[in-house]
Amino acid sequence: MTALFSKDTVRRGIAAHSAIGLVCCALLYLICVSGTAIVLYEEWQRLEQPSAPEMESIAPQAVERAIANVAATEAGQTPTTHLYVHMPTEALPRTTVTTDTQAVHVDAQGAIAAPEENAWAEFLLGLHYTLNLPPVLGMTLVGMFGAMIVALAVSGIVAHPRIFRDAFRLRARRKDDVATLDWHNRLAVWTLPFALVIALTGAMIGLFYVSGASLAETAYDGDGDAALAPVFGAEPEGDAAPAPFPRVAPVLDYMNREYPGVRVSYLILHDPGTRGQHVQVVGEHERRLIFGEYYAFAADGSFKGTAGLADGETGQQFAASIYKLHFGNYGGLPVKIAYIVFGIALSVVVTTGTFIWLNKQARKGRPRPVIRAGWWGVTIGVPVAILATLLARLTLGNGAPFAAIFWLVTLAMVGGAILRSRQAGQRGALAPTRGFAP
Known part of the structure; x- marks a missing residue:
């Protein structure tokens, strides 16, 4: 019977199959390494721009002045369409004010101090979120991984029934495949809860x-806002007619008075300067995994209610909790250190898994x-490429082409x-065989 494909074609197919597998493993490894690095997202921003004014808090009147100063520019x-104040x-x-066209740091009095320059931290975040691809494609791909x-x-776990019994058996001193296998299995066991939490929340995001x-x-005739309303709250009807900017000092005063245990992390003006504008406050709750609760206010400063992320349906609270669980931005520096250690371990599990397959072959x-x-x-190339982008940030500044540098360095290393x-x-093929007599 004649073979469907020639031996040469089969060999090429096997090589292509292996190469595709390597690319998938490489992307998975990249997601793990970049995710480990982005745990320090806020710290990287402070490293990038150490001269930006810092403060423990800012007065409501100063926030109002900051908004007016940015609006004047x-x-x-x-x-x-939106104005964000990072508190x-x-x-x-x-304190940082962001609009559709700019982002600036302000000082404690509300004066504009300097443009925000955190392009490298944003590059890292984009690398982990989307692999520098278009958002929908990139996030879908990352979710699949x-x-x-x-x-x-x-x-x-199913393939290794003794994996938990041998959780602390490590033959690391051996210089053969056994040591690689042991490191892979032990780290996989030790990081299993972390890996499942990170993977599940990453897939959801x-x-x-x-x-x-x-x-x-x-279900909603293509209306994305209506689809998200049951979880994150509905948007009121807009009105594009011009109107003065809303006063936000009464809003912040209300939050300080009525919700003293809630720390305001963001103040958001929707459609500012129009009659349809409204104000939204994101408030962090202590000892809660939710990223925050949404507090809605009308343009005149009157309180309209909450979205229910803190005390609403179980699904709402769960949806609001996956971000902190995934990125480790709860519990302060100790939790971040733990996430970094486990993230490095998970990266080692991914890379040793490929070496184990190569050893078997x-x-x-x-x-x-x-x-x-x-x-x-x-x-080796992925961490080196990330380091190269950081060096580019420190030497070339905020406008360095970080994505191009990262991918060029990675491909050059490979x-x-x-x-x-x-x-x-x-050289091995041309060298004479030991003991061969012509």
């Missing part, structure tokens, strides 16, 4: 766009030196490792 331009928090004690980690963790868009299309007589070299390039492997293989 945009007079005559297209009105911004000082423990992790990032700065989150689901993949869950599948890998569960299947790993990443697949949010797909599930939200599908829900909007099927070699034992079966199917060594893959090029793929092994490429994987070494990925393992390509260099593969080239060295092929050159070594050619």
Whole structure:
């Protein structure tokens, strides 16, 4: 019977299959490494711009002046659709006003101090969130990899019934495949709860766009805001007619008076300068995993109610809790350190898993030196590329092309490792065999 494909075609197919697998593993590794780095998101911002004014708190009247000062710089331009005021928090004690066109730091009196310059931290966040791809495509892909980690963790437990019994058996001193396997299995066990939490919440966040868009299309006639309203609250009807900016000092005074245990993290003006404008406050609750509760106010400062993220339906509270669980921005520095340690361990689990597969292939007589070299390039190249972007930020400034630098350095590391492997293989093929007599 004639074979459907020639042997050469089959070999090429196997090589392509292996290369695709390597790319998937590389992206999974990249997500783990970048996620570990972004745990220090606020700290990176402070490193990038150490001269920005910092404060433990800011007076309501100063916030109002800051908004007026920023609005004055945009007079005559297209009105911004949203104006955000980042209030000082423990992790990032700065006040920053952001519109559709600019972001500036302000001092404790509300005067504009300097433009916000945190492009490198934003690059890291985008790398982890979207892999520098268009948002919907990137977040969907990252969400799928989150689901993949869950599948890998569960299947790993099923495939190794003694994995928990041998949780502290580590033959690290051995210089063979056994040590690699032990490191992989032990770290996988020690990080299992963390990996499941991170993977599940990452999958939920990443697949949010797909599930939200599908829900909007099927149940809300394509209205995305209506689809999200049961969780995050509904938007009032807009009115584009011009109107003075709302006063926000009474809003902040109300929060301080009526909710003294809530720390305001964001103040949001929706459609400012129009009759349809309204004010929204994001308030953090101590000892809660929710990112915050939404407090709604009318343009005249009257309180309209909350969205229910703190005390509403169980699903609402759960949806508001996945962000802190995923990024580790709760519990202060000790929790962040724990997330970094576990994140490094999870990255090692991913990279050793690929080496274990390569070792098995070699034992079966199917060594893959090029793929092994490429994987070494990925393992070393991703952290080196991130470091290269940081050096670019410190030397070239906020406008450095971080995404281009990252991918060029990563590809150069992978390509260099593969080239060295092929050159070594050619030298081995040309070298005389030991003991051979012509």
